[in-house]
Amino acid sequence: MSAVTELSHRTAEAVTIGDLTLYCDEFRASAAVVYSEQPTVSGDTVITNCCRRATRITFSGKCYDPEAPLSFLAGINDISTASDTYTIHYRGEVFSDCRVQSFSADDKGGDFFFVSITLITSEPIAPEEEPS
Amino acid sequence: MLTDIINAAVTALRSCGAGEVYSAFDAYPTELKSRGFFTVVGTGGLEYCTPIYSYSTVFIPFRAKLEISVTAPENSSMTSLYEYFDSKIAPAADQLSDLSGRLTKLSLKHDSNIGRLVLTAEMSVSGVRHVERSSP
Numbered sequence: 001m002s003a004v005t006e007l008s009h010r011t012a013e014a015v016t017i018g019d020l021t022l023y024c025d026e027f028r029a030s031a032a033v034v035y036s037e038q039p040t041v042s043g044d045t046v047i048t049n050c051c052r053r054a055t056r057i058t059f060s061g062k063c064y065d066p067e068a069p070l071s072f073l074a075g076i077n078d079i080s081t082a083s084d085t086y087t088i089h090y091r092g093e094v095f096s097d098c099r100v101q102s103f104s105a106d107d108k109g110g111d112f113f114f115v116s117i118t119l120i121t122s123e124p125i126a127p128e129e130e131p132s
Numbered sequence: 133m134l135t136d137i138i139n140a141a142v143t144a145l146r147s148c149g150a151g152e153v154y155s156a157f158d159a160y161p162t163e164l165k166s167r168g169f170f171t172v173v174g175t176g177g178l179e180y181c182t183p184i185y186s187y188s189t190v191f192i193p194f195r196a197k198l199e200i201s202v203t204a205p206e207n208s209s210m211t212s213l214y215e216y217f218d219s220k221i222a223p224a225a226d227q228l229s230d231l232s233g234r235l236t237k238l239s240l241k242h243d244s245n246i247g248r249l250v251l252t253a254e255m256s257v258s259g260v261r262h263v264e265r266s267s268p
Binding site for chain 1: 264
């Protein structure tokens with residue numbers, strides 16, 4: 001029974017959304033399928049329809065800029081319009097056709113602040129293509 | 133397994149220019165180590181997390197506290213020990229610092245066993261141990 005011990009080395013990866021770059025150390029993706037259910041005359045239930053809701057993707061990280069501490073907020077305004085869609089590359093996956101759904105920026109009195117941005121996309125998440 | 137973790141840290145520190153770095157488990161007598169400053173990497177604790185199972189492998193995440201002890205030559209001053217740490221060990225430790233591990237504490241003491249000043253830097257590291265399953 002062989003065993004290998006490896007030390008982890010993770011750094012925050014850059015996520016570029018339009019002109020905004022966020023160094024992300026937390027990530028979350030979630031989606032759901034919604035079913036429509038109807039009762040039948042015999043008292044059973046039947047599923048009549050379903051739809052896969054869009055995927056919500058959240059990138060969270062920390063921002064530190066001693067010159068302009070809240071510079072992140074200026075950048076987020078430019079990308080939060082409903083009509084703009086973005087393609088994001090993160091850790092070997094491609095998230096296409098993403099729109100900004102929400103964001104948050106928390107200043108808890110320290111030197112940096114916590115930022116989080118949630119995007120929504122109805123496109124499937126695909127692996128990044130290997131360069132040929 | 134502890135020796136794997138310590139050897140990985142020793143190799144990484146050496147490759148970042150930290151000078152003479154030894155493992156605490158190499159049984160090399162202090163008298164035979166460098167007559168100048170030298171560094172010994174030991175461990176202050178190890179904690180395993182709940183294993184993760186796959187078909188052929190069990191993954192065991194762990195966290196460890198490494199103790200990087202920079203030992204000064206006899207009759208050396210605290211200032212020169214700090215200067216050595218600042219110029220050799222701290223830059224190497226900075227290169228190894230990331231989301232998975234970093235320097236956490238620094239303390240200074242006189243080690244009466246070897247009669248020298250020792251500056252101990254605690255470094256937290258994390259990783260995963262891969263163990264082959266004999267039967268799923």
